[in-house]
Amino acid sequence: SWAISYMRYKKLIEEFNTRKIMQEKNEELNLINLQLQEANQKLEILSRTDSLTGVFNRLSFETRFEDEWSRCKRHSIPLSLIIVDIDFFKEFNDKYGHQAGDYCIKQIVGVLTACAKRSTDMVARLGGEEFVILLPHSNNENALKLAEQMRNGVEEAAVPHLYSDISDYVTISLGINTIIPSNESSIDEFINNADKALYKAKERRNCSVSAAQAILLICFLFF
Numbered sequence: 001s002w003a004i005s006y007m008r009y010k011k012l013i014e015e016f017n018t019r020k021i022m023q024e025k026n027e028e029l030n031l032i033n034l035q036l037q038e039a040n041q042k043l044e045i046l047s048r049t050d051s052l053t054g055v056f057n058r059l060s061f062e063t064r065f066e067d068e069w070s071r072c073k074r075h076s077i078p079l080s081l082i083i084v085d086i087d088f089f090k091e092f093n094d095k096y097g098h099q100a101g102d103y104c105i106k107q108i109v110g111v112l113t114a115c116a117k118r119s120t121d122m123v124a125r126l127g128g129e130e131f132v133i134l135l136p137h138s139n140n141e142n143a144l145k146l147a148e149q150m151r152n153g154v155e156e157a158a159v160p161h162l163y164s165d166i167s168d169y170v171t172i173s174l175g176i177n178t179i180i181p182s183n184e185s186s187i188d189e190f191i192n193n194a195d196k197a198l199y200k201a202k203e204r205r206n207c208s209v210s211a212a213q214a215i216l217l218i219c220f221l222f223f
Helices: 002-048 058-075 089-096 098-115 140-157 187-206
Strands: 079-086 122-127 130-136 172-179 218-222
Touching: 002 058, 058 079, 058 122, 058 130, 058 187, 079 089, 079 098, 079 140, 079 187, 089 098, 098 122, 098 130, 098 140, 130 140, 140 172, 172 187
Parallel strands: 172 218
Antiparallel strands: 079 130, 079 172, 122 130
């Protein structure tokens, strides 16, 4: 009868509308989930990178360093570490201002990342004006060559620094340490030796004859 047909038709319409609403809700839910995933990815990136320069931060470096140390130890692979410090950065920051200081840091990072371009290389900012470059599969000779490239890059950047005691431009000091990790070696000692190398580089630089020769002196310790 007409009444039964009408009721069936009405029920079909209701089912259609219900499915349509459910489909729209599912699409909205999928969109929300996608946006949530993107937000989580951004948060993950932010948690692992330095907000100013975009390179890895200290936490990322420490995590990656432990992994590389274990891997190099397991396979008897050389591992090199370069610690970089911007000379007289406090004076630069105080005299030129924080905005100029940020610019200086970005310029230095640009040099470091341009040089350390292997997929296995890692550039990280430890904080302030200090950076590290982690170099798996790299012996002391290769690390030294890379540091020389960085020296050339910093010279070419030619960021003025009239308040430096050694040059009219921004300079950097580097400490290098290379090791094939073993049961007798330790991560702390390895990093401490790289730090000692950095300070020796600074001491030797200050004793150099001319500022032109003092753009960068590299001291490295290796086992």
